[in-house]
Amino acid sequence: MTPTNFYDAETNCVINNGHLASSTNGFVNSFISEMAKGIISDNGAQIWLGSTINSTNWTDGQPFSYKHWAKGEPSLSNGCVTMQISTSDWYAKSCNTPFPYFCEINASASEAYPTTQPIFVFYNQNWTEAEKICVQKSAHLASIHSTLENSFLVEFAQTGFSVSDGMDGYTWFEWQTLIGLYDSYGNGDFKWTDNSSIDFLNWGSFWPNKPGQPTGVGLTTDEVTGEPGYFQHWFDSYQSVEYRAFVCKKAAKLS
Incomplete structure (x- = not known):
């Protein structure tokens, strides 16, 4: 510096x-x-x-x-x-x-996340394109299976400043981070892109709320001005919406 x-x-x-x-x-x-x-x-x-x-x-x-x-x-x-x-x-x-x-x-694996190798990609992409990029890296958009894992990804992907609607021309959720949960038909049947089990959920108070539409899920990695309850929680959104960031995760190589 x-x-x-x-x-x-x-x-x-x-x-x-x-x-x-x-x-x-x-x-x-x-x-x-x-x-x-x-x-x-x-x-x-x-x-x-x-x-x-x-x-x-x-x-x-x-x-x-x-x-x-x-x-x-x-x-x-x-x-x-x-x-x-x-x-x-x-x-x-x-x-x-x-x-x-x-x-x-370049981000690397953390001891706090011992069973996987996360890859952070700092580009704006929609959910569909983000998953394609993860697959190209022999990975998938990150699945989350515990509060610890959720907190780690928040810390890993956050910018560190509070965001709001209209900030630099974007909505608050476009500043957040995509993860691998999705609903192909909008019928509430959510799945992880890596086919892992759904054994942990962390929805925000108003989500999911996009019935009848294919959706991808975002993680609120930065605080939203005036909405303290959003931070660290999940929300669903249309798969065509571009987001600030996404996290790919691939299984660790076991020796």
Whole structure:
């Protein structure tokens, strides 16, 4: 976090098995901004993001397709990308200028979750596409079988700030995290995508409430402003709705 130039910042992130933060969509961009506000007292400060101005990819290899330039930016023909944390807008700066930075570290398995290997994917996807991505990784959207497991996934996937309807143009539930529970026909016959047993449920007070429609289930990993009872509970939603995050889970390899 100590202000440093772009190249040294990226090197420090790589040493720690990560990269400078990549901002691949509106959810992620807002998350980085809110996280930085909670750590850096000067909201007028800027932080490095993981790309040069003319690059086609972020330093972690993801396509540099989403952009959130401030008006009149990029103002340099060459340089690196910063974010002003008060507005989440991007600016072009000399790569040799020192700025604070955040590293994006790949999540790994936790001792608190010993029987599975969770994989956190920080992209906005709808339930159907999220499950497809999990299957491509030889996994499924996460199933939950205990209060401990539920709490672990909340801690694992949360952004750490309170969300609300209309925040950056999204509903409160679009900020939350998809899990593997689903109802194909809207008849209340919920199943886990990994075919594990339904031995634990943690519905919020008003859910499930989408009869007659195929639904996927979300976990409220961040508190909702004015709705304290939503946090850590589940809700059903249409499978076409995009969410901030989802968690894939695959069985641990047993030796």
